[in-house]
Every structure is written in structure tokens, then in C-alpha cells.
Amino acid sequence: MLTLTFLGTSSGVPTRRRNMSALALQTGPGPSWVLVDCGEATQHQLLRVKLSVRDLEAILITHAHGDHCYGLPGMLASAAMHGRTTPLLLVAPQVVLDWVEATRRCGDLYLPYPLETLALEDAPAMVLERPGLCIDRHALLHRVPSVAYRLTVTRRHAxxxxxxxxxxxxxxxxxxxxxxxxxxxxxxxxxxxxxxxxRHHVEQVRAVIAGDNADPGLLAEACADAQLLVHEATYTRPVLDKVGPERLHSCAEQVAAFAEHIGLPNLILTHFSPRYDHGDGMEQLRREAVLQYSGQLHLARDFEQYRLSAEGVLEALGSVRR
Incomplete structure (x- = not known):
């Protein structure tokens, strides 16, 4: 019912193997998809997967830091160059919308399609609602205002x-x-x-996609009936303690303990500090998480794809890089 394709899983800066934050979500069965965050070079990542900017329904930005939004101008321009004419929804903090508009003016960026914008500060709790899909937002704790997006995917069969x-x-x-x-x-x-x-039958799944966040507990209500949480694990506990609380990020231990406490069946960690982008580093993160969490755990990689079934079962489909 829900397919997730990770286009970027690094935090702060890219590495040779990981791009900046971006996650594509498909609720099927058609080609339409939604993008959560749009880090620098996201449009380059799209060249390596079977997703088209012409089918992009909405871009949802979690917060104003550059590793989550610096790819926006290029993505919007690519959609124009590929002949898009249908409206595109952009949900983001007002400062991001202002920056995009300034870039359009200064860079002579012409968009042949309507760009429908919604500022998070003024947005209702439900930011997108159409048959089969509802997306609402939930406030998080970070150095700038940050949100999580909860997707409710519904299919009705008769x-x-x-x-x-x-x-x-x-x-x-x-x-x-x-x-x-x-x-x-x-x-x-x-x-x-x-x-x-x-005879009517309704299938429904919920997944929570979190932006940067120092307090996973803020998502208790959003995750109460969810089958999947995608959350940052920027650090391990020793590094988080060393860098101090002012960074306002989570460590793998925190997120895993939260997921275990609420009985969440599936957890995907992402947004890893570049310091862990090697075999032993990723294993440190995994070991810290499995000590706290007994559910199905995954550490995301760029171009990895997952599918959440109507029964709430998460299947790892492997890399879809072309």
C-alpha cells in the first residue's frame, strides 16, 4: 500500500555513498508520488530511479535547514524542463517559500505549471487530503521549527x-x-x-516520517496507530553526549527505545552523520538500536526501497538504483 524509496540518507553534508535528505513515497497504484524533503542534488538522484517529476504530486519540507531543502530550485526547474503543466503542491516553512520565490525572481526561473504553496506556520493540521491519502503534520523539537508528516493510506474494496x-x-x-x-x-x-x-472491505496503513527531532516522545500520539516510523538517528549515544544538547538531534538509542516503548512494529533509521559512513560506523548505530528495540529494524541507504503492506508488514525490496 505504501512504497518508500530513499533518495538521500546523510545529515549535514553528502558523502560518496549518501546524498542529502529526501524520501519518495508512493501510495499506488498509479504513478503519483510525494517527496518528503529535497536536499541538494535530489534531482540527480531521481535520474537513477523510476520516478518522474511529471508525476510528483507534492513536496513536503520538514524544516528550513539546507540539507533538507537546498535541492528545491533545481527540482522545480527540472519539472519545468520536462514539460510539467499540472499543479504542484509545496508545503514548507514560510522562510523556505520566501527563499524559493526570491530564487525564482533572481534566477529568472519560469515555471509553466502552478506552484501551490502552503506555509507550515499557517497550515491546518491536515496538509494534504484526497481519496485514499491523508497527510497531517506533528510538531517536533529542533533548532528551528520542524515537523513530522503522518501518512494515512486507505484502500476500499467491494x-x-x-x-x-x-x-x-x-x-x-x-x-x-x-x-x-x-x-x-x-x-x-x-x-x-x-x-x-x-461486501465492503477497508484496508488502511499509517506511517510517520519525521524531520530532525531531539525528542522522539513528541510522536507518541502520531505513532499510536502507525505501523512504521522513519526517524533520524544522527548520532550514537556517546557522540550525542559529547556534542551536547544544543544540536537538538536524536541518537539511535533514543529512537529505538521510544519505538519499543510504544510497541511500534517497524522502524527505519536515517539521516546519519557522515562520521558513521563506513561499515563499523553503521554497525555501531545498529548495535545501539537493537539493544533497545525488538521490532523490525532497518538502517536506510540511498536508493533502498521498502513496501508496507495492507497487513502492516514491511518488506525490504533492495536497491532500485539504475
Whole structure:
């Protein structure tokens, strides 16, 4: 029901293996997708996956730091160069919207599509709502205002009660199709009503995608009925204690302990300090997390893709880099 493609998993600066923060979300079955954060060179990352800027529905920025938004002008320009004409929603702090507008003016950036903007400071709790998808925001703790976005993905299915139809003596055929389409039909002098033979089933999953945050506990309400949390783990506990609280980031231990406490089934850590971008460094983060968390844990890598099923099962699909 929900597919996640990590386009950037580093914090602060890129490394040879990790770009700046960006996460693509697909709720299917169509090509439409949503981007959470847009670090520098996100448009370059898109060249290596099967995602098109023409199908991008919305860009949601978690906060105003550059490693989460410096890729915006290039992304918007690429969409224009690829012939996009449909509206694009940009949700971001007002300072980011002001910066994008100044860049448009100073750089003579022409967008042949409507750019619909929504400032987080003035936005309602629900920032995007359409059939099958609702996205709301939740405040976090960071050096600048930061938010998490919670996605609720819903699919509604309707199927015919075959036993009831067979008892009525209605053979399979065009009349079954009409009932499936919501139309009443006549059969042997009686009316078979679609509403009486259709059985409805609703599937729903929730995932929380957090921006930079020093207090995972702030997400207790947002994660109460979620199956997945994607959260930064910029440091290990010893490094976080060394750099001090003024950085206002989380360590792997904090996030894992929170996820365990609320019984969250799936946790993906991301936004790693470049100091860990080697085998032993990533293993330090993993070891710290598994000591606290017994659920399904993943440490994201650029171009890795995951799928969250209707049953809340998270499947790692591997790298989708082309």
C-alpha cells in the first residue's frame, strides 16, 4: 500500500555513498508520488530511479535547514524542463517559500505549471487530503521549527457475495458485473439490489516520517496507530553526549527505545552523520538500536526501497538504483 524509496540518507553534508535528505513515497497504484524533503542534488538522484517529476504530486519540507531543502530550485526547474503543466503542491516553512520565490525572481526561473504553496506556520493540521491519502503534520523539537508528516493510506474494496447470488440462482455473467458496478438488476421477476450483495472491505496503513527531532516522545500520539516510523538517528549515544544538547538531534538509542516503548512494529533509521559512513560506523548505530528495540529494524541507504503492506508488514525490496 505504501512504497518508500530513499533518495538521500546523510545529515549535514553528502558523502560518496549518501546524498542529502529526501524520501519518495508512493501510495499506488498509479504513478503519483510525494517527496518528503529535497536536499541538494535530489534531482540527480531521481535520474537513477523510476520516478518522474511529471508525476510528483507534492513536496513536503520538514524544516528550513539546507540539507533538507537546498535541492528545491533545481527540482522545480527540472519539472519545468520536462514539460510539467499540472499543479504542484509545496508545503514548507514560510522562510523556505520566501527563499524559493526570491530564487525564482533572481534566477529568472519560469515555471509553466502552478506552484501551490502552503506555509507550515499557517497550515491546518491536515496538509494534504484526497481519496485514499491523508497527510497531517506533528510538531517536533529542533533548532528551528520542524515537523513530522503522518501518512494515512486507505484502500476500499467491494466484492460480490457469491454465495448469496448463487442462492438466488443468478449465473455468472453480465448481471454480476452490473451488480459489482453498483447497479440493481432484474432477475426472474425480482430485483437484486447491489447494496445488498456487495461486501465492503477497508484496508488502511499509517506511517510517520519525521524531520530532525531531539525528542522522539513528541510522536507518541502520531505513532499510536502507525505501523512504521522513519526517524533520524544522527548520532550514537556517546557522540550525542559529547556534542551536547544544543544540536537538538536524536541518537539511535533514543529512537529505538521510544519505538519499543510504544510497541511500534517497524522502524527505519536515517539521516546519519557522515562520521558513521563506513561499515563499523553503521554497525555501531545498529548495535545501539537493537539493544533497545525488538521490532523490525532497518538502517536506510540511498536508493533502498521498502513496501508496507495492507497487513502492516514491511518488506525490504533492495536497491532500485539504475
Amino acid at each position: 466484492h460480490l457475495d457469491g454465495d448469496a447470488l448463487r442462492q438466488a440462482g443468478l449465473p455468472r455473467g453480465p448481471l454480476w458485473r452490473q451488480l459489482q458496478d453498483g447497479k440493481d438488476v432484474q432477475w426472474q421477476g425480482r430485483t437484486l439490489r447491489s447494496a445488498e450483495v456487495l
